[in-house]
Amino acid sequence: xxxxxxxxxxxxxxxxxxxxxxxxxxxxxxxxxxxxxxxxxxxxxxxxxxxxxxxxxxxxxxxxxxxxxxxxxxxxxxxxxxxxxxxxxxxxxxxxxxxxxxxxxxxxxxxxxxxxxxxxxxxxxxxxxxxxxxxxxxxxxxxxxxxxxxxxxxxxxxxxxxxxxxxxxxxxxxxxxxxxxxxxxxxxxxxxxxxxxxxxxxxxxxxxxxxxxxxxxxxxxxxxxxxxxxxxxxxxxxxxxxxxxxxxxxxxxxxxxxxxxxxxxxxxxxxxxxxxxxxxxxxxxxxxxxxxxxxxxxxxxxxxxxxxxxxxxxxxxxxxxxxxxxxxxxxxxxxxxxxxxxxxxxxxxxxxxxxxxxxxxxxxxxxxxxxxxxxxxxxxxxxxxxxxxxxxxxxxxxxxxxxxxxxxxxxxxxxxxxxxxxxxxxx
Numbered sequence: 001x002x003x004x005x006x007x008x009x010x011x012x013x014x015x016x017x018x019x020x021x022x023x024x025x026x027x028x029x030x031x032x033x034x035x036x037x038x039x040x041x042x043x044x045x046x047x048x049x050x051x052x053x054x055x056x057x058x059x060x061x062x063x064x065x066x067x068x069x070x071x072x073x074x075x076x077x078x079x080x081x082x083x084x085x086x087x088x089x090x091x092x093x094x095x096x097x098x099x100x101x102x103x104x105x106x107x108x109x110x111x112x113x114x115x116x117x118x119x120x121x122x123x124x125x126x127x128x129x130x131x132x133x134x135x136x137x138x139x140x141x142x143x144x145x146x147x148x149x150x151x152x153x154x155x156x157x158x159x160x161x162x163x164x165x166x167x168x169x170x171x172x173x174x175x176x177x178x179x180x181x182x183x184x185x186x187x188x189x190x191x192x193x194x195x196x197x198x199x200x201x202x203x204x205x206x207x208x209x210x211x212x213x214x215x216x217x218x219x220x221x222x223x224x225x226x227x228x229x230x231x232x233x234x235x236x237x238x239x240x241x242x243x244x245x246x247x248x249x250x251x252x253x254x255x256x257x258x259x260x261x262x263x264x265x266x267x268x269x270x271x272x273x274x275x276x277x278x279x280x281x282x283x284x285x286x287x288x289x290x291x292x293x294x295x296x297x298x299x300x301x302x303x304x305x306x307x308x309x310x311x312x313x314x315x316x317x318x319x320x321x322x323x324x325x326x327x328x329x330x331x332x333x334x335x336x337x338x339x340x341x342x343x344x345x346x347x348x349x350x351x352x353x354x355x356x357x358x359x360x361x362x363x364x365x366x367x368x369x370x371x372x373x374x375x376x377x378x379x380x381x382x383x384x385x386x387x388x389x390x391x392x393x394x395x396x397x398x399x400x401x402x403x404x405x406x407x408x409x410x411x412x413x414x415x416x417x418x419x420x421x422x423x424x425x426x427x
Contacts, residue, residue, distance in 0.1 A: 024036045024037050024038035024039060024041075024105060024106075024107070025037045025038075025039075027106075030084065030088060030104075031088065031091075031092060033088065033091045033092075033095075033101050033103060033104055034102070034103035034104070035084065035103065035104045035105075035106065036103055036104070036105045036106070037105075037106050037107075038105060038106065038107040038108070040107050040108035040109075041080070041106055041107055041108055043108055044076075044108045044109075044236075045073070045076045045080075047232060048072060048075060048076050048079070048232075049069055049072040049073045049075075049076055050069070050072065051072070051230070051232050052071075052072040052075055052162070053068045053069030053070075053071065053072030053073070054068075054069075054072075056068040056069075056071050056072060056155070056158065057069070059158075060155070063155075071155055071158075071159065074159065075159060075162055075163070078159065078162075078163050079163070079166055080106060082136065082139050082163065082166070082167050082170075083106055083110050083111045083170075084104065084106060084111070085135050085136075085139060086110075086111070086132045086133075086135050086136045086139075086170070087104040087106075087111045087112070087113045087132065088104070088135075089131040089132045089134065089135035090113040090128055090129070090131060090132045090182075091104055091113045093127060093128050093131045094113070094115050094119075094128045097119070097120075097124045097127075097128070098120075099115050099116070099117060099119060099120075099124075099128070100115065100116035100117065101113060101114070101115055101116070102114040102115065102116055108239070109236070109239060109240055109243055110170070113132075118198070119189075122189040122190070122192040122193035122198075122201075123189070123193070125185060125186075125188065125189035125192070126185075126186045126189040126190070128185075129182045129183075129185035129186045129189065130175070130182060130183075130186055132174065132182050133170070133171045133172075133174040133175050133182050133183075134171075136167045136168075136170045136171035136174065137167070137168065137171035139163070139167045140163075140164050140165075140166075140167035140168035140170075140171060141164075141168075143160050143161075143163040143164035143167060144160075144164040144168070146160040146164075147160040147161045147164055176212050177205070177208050177212075178205060178206075178208040178209030178210070178211060178212035178213070178244065178248060179202070179205040179206050179208075179209040179247060179248050179251040180209065180243075180244065180247030180248065180250075180251065181209065181212065181244070184205040184206075184208065184209050184212075184248075184251075185205070187201070187204065187205045187208060188201035188202060188204070188205040188251075189201065191204045191205065198258070199254075199255045199256070199258040199259045200255065201255070202251050202252065202254055202255030202258065203251075203252050203255035203256065205248075205251060206248045206249065206250075206251035206252035206255060207248070207252060208248075209244055209245075209247065209248025209251065210244075210245055210248045210249070210252075212244060212248075213241045213242075213244035213245040213248060214241070214245075216237060216240060216241045216244065217237065217238065217241040219237075220233070220234050220237035220238065220241070221234070253421075256421065257420045257421060260419060260420050261384045261385055261388070261420070262383075262384060263419055264383055264384060264387055264388070264416060264419050264420065265380075265381070265382070265383035265384075265387070266378045266379065266380055266381070266382045266383065266387055266399075266401050266411050267380030267381060267401060267403065267408060267409075269411050269415050269416060269419065270380065270401035270408055270409025270410060270411045271330045271331065271332055271333045271409050271410050271411070271412065271415070272332040272333070272409055273332060273333055273334075273335050273407070273408075273409055273410065274288065274289045274292045274332045274333070274334050274335070275335050275336070275337045275341075275343075276288055276289075276334065276335075276336060276337070276365055277336075277337060277338075277339065278336050278337065278338050278339075278344055278364075278365075278366055279364050279365075279366065280336075280364065280365050281360065281361050281362065281363065281364065281365070282352070282355060282360040282361075282363045282364065282365045282367070282368060283360035283361040284361075285334060285336075285347070285365040286334075286352070286360070289332070289334045292332055330412075330415055333346060333347070333398075333409070333410040334346075334347040334365075335347065335369070335407075335410070336365055336366055336369045343372055343400065343407045344366070344369065344371070344372065345366065345369030345370050345371050345372060346369060346370055346372075346398065346400070346410055347365060347368055347369045348368055348369065348370050351367075351368035351369075352368050354368075355367075355368060372400060373396070375394050376394060376396045376398075376399045376400060377399065377400045377401075377402055378390060378391075378399045378400070378401050378402070378411060379401075379402060379403070380401050380402065380403040380408055381403075387416070388416075388420075391413060391416065396413070397412065397413055397414075398410050398411065398412045398413065399411045399413075
């Protein structure tokens, strides 16, 4: 079993407004926190019910077979409640410190709590992250105490032992110092406190998370080859290791991107416009585009490529090698406007290339322009994580950028990603 707390998006989203990402079937609310159950949990429930039910049936042949599997399902429910209590520890502690909680999602490898913003200080981050393992450890100790007092060989004794063992394993495993585990969040908080750099904590804890993933996989294989670990345990550990590696890689990537988030701004990233009137022949529109002055490059940059002949259409954006200057000038974008100057569409470069040169004098530029989608409009002042979340909420390759009622440019996602993840960054 693996438990993780999803890296919360920065921003000021009110608690409870949007459901958790990838949320499953709603189960209701516990202490005011929405709880969801994903379909993957049912896969694990069947595996544990069948495997553990078979073990009970072999150990207690006097029990009816159906009752043995009912006991296996009972263990599944106990584990589900344990994970829920673990996540409630995170959620209620976060809420105690004023951090909104969007919900708790229970899934195949444990669960995660999604919060509406980052912890404001490293100390709060550490406390919120370590409360979950503390809850699991307390449940494990209580179950171990029940194991000690219950009569040996009984069904209740066996259930108590399995509950104690699983919760203690979850508690110990989760304090390992690697994201996305709770111990990784505590490590991130420690690095953040020492270096004053939250994003450095993401990268450090992400790399240790990768080491934990590899070590977990190697340990599981060794235990399986030694006939200590069953095949089900090996499969679950492989899934856990893969989840850890993926989560750790996302944390490393977010740590790199987070450093550059303050740089991004829709207005500064927007490409300038070259406007032509609706009905203009495509050949004439491309000629005017080619004559439009290009923005000068910043000091130390090579000049932008010269505009291509009209037969080739708008140029591809150049790639500037220096990530220190996040806003290199980019070629303008050809757009179509009406007689009142209102934007009607953005010319699609692929559509331009598909029109044969000999027909461009007879084809209106409107035929290669995409209409304006109001859902793909961004205010010029939008920046940072708010800009990234707006793009994620309405995926597209480009967006119209407005300042009040005026259209000031077009933001291409490729330009945004060049700022957030410049070429040459290590993976």
